Amino acid sequence: MIARLSLVGWICGGLAFCSAARGDEPARPGDPLADIPRLAPIDPPDPEKIQAAIERGIQFLLKDQNADGSWGSAERTKDLNIYAPVPGAHDAFRSAVTALCLAALIEQSDSRPEVAASIRRGEDWLLANLPALRRANGDAIYNVWGHAYSVLALAKMSSKYADDPARSQQIADLMALQFNFLERYESVDGGWGYYDFRYQTQKPSSDSISFVNATVLIAFHEAKQAGFTPPQKIVDRAIAAIKRQQLPDGSFLYGEYLKLQPRRGINRPGGSLGRSQACNLALRLWGDAGITDDVVRVWQHRLYARTGWLDIGRKRPIPHESWMQVAGYFYYYGHYYAAKSFELLSPSEQPEFQAHMAVLMLDRQEKDGSWWDYPLYNYHQQYGTALVLMTLKRCLPAPPVAE
Helix, strand or coil, X not given: CEEECCHHHHHCCCCCHHHHCCCCCCCCCCCCCCCCCCCEEECCCCHHHHHHHHHHHHHHHHHXXXXXXXCCECCCCCCCCCCCCCCHHHHHHHHHHHHHHHHHHHHHCCCCHHHHHHHHHHHHHHHHHHHHCCCCCCCECCHHHHXXXXXXXXXXXXXXXXXXXXXXXXXXXXXXXXXHHHHHCCCCCCCCCCECXXXXXXXXXXXXXXXXXXXXXXXXXXXXXXXXXXXXXXXXHHHHHHHHCECCCCCECCEHHHCCCXXXXXXXXXXXXXXXXXXXXXXXXXXXXXXXXXXXXXXXXXXXXXXXXXXXXXXXXXXXXXXXXXXXXXXXXXXXXXXXXXXXXXXXXXXXXXXXXXXXXXXCCCCCCCCCCCCCCECHHHXXXXXHHHHHHCCCCCCCCCC
């Protein structure tokens, strides 16, 4: 049996902790989880059910791919659209979403010809269009998302072309260009933001955003594992920027501009649920000894016990209108990095968190096979599905080791 929060605690946004507590398991002195709600046991979902959901998600992405090989568009607008100056903002959104969809499909290792053809078309679009990606204007720097997730996708693409020197060189050149762009659009204080509402300088003058720093650093680490070397000076500055935003309770500020409002709802544990996993993972991957296994465990328990803070914000059309100022777009983002985080723990500990994660993701799949958490033009189903495919991949049991 695997632990899971009761339905009452789930619906109430993690407030009804007592209904999920294990009454027969008193807190141990010095236990880092002593103040974290312990979860009631359940059976994990069938791996076949998880795989079936993954296949439905893959089919959605295959069907939804644009004729030119990309994913997403500026269509399906609404009266509450976020600020997105054309065309640069949508170039950034489409690049980031296409990179995420490619990363997700490559991770699945699906050998069907139609999947391989879709991946190839997406790669061709990314390789052709990524060199032209720039900031939309002085204040909208959404392109950092495109550069970050393209680093992730390019790292995954690189392993496929060991026998194709021309394609490998094209990927390496484009990876170097993304490093260059991320250095160019780095904040003056280190790290990255996606707005510059201060002076709109050539080197962005705004403070960095904690989870953007984490996203880039995690992508950089994957690139490093694939044989590419990110510029160490911007890695070090981004790490320092995240650590400046780390609070004593383990939460992270939304952005450094909120450093004088540390107890604002969005900066408290409930408001930080969707980004603390990514920030902790980034610091751990880059050698921060302070992010111990206990820190990872605490935030895993917090996520599943208090996931209602994120769930209440899911699908709300106005960013940050929910309790704790949670925005809908943190839902699948936060769970994806949580899934990558539990991989840091020993194999014997992972099934508990895999089961929790799988239940949440399976329950939220849409009828068309997609997942989405925030209406964003015509990009939300694509990025949501890509993130969940990579999340569910980490919820499948590890294959048995041959004797």
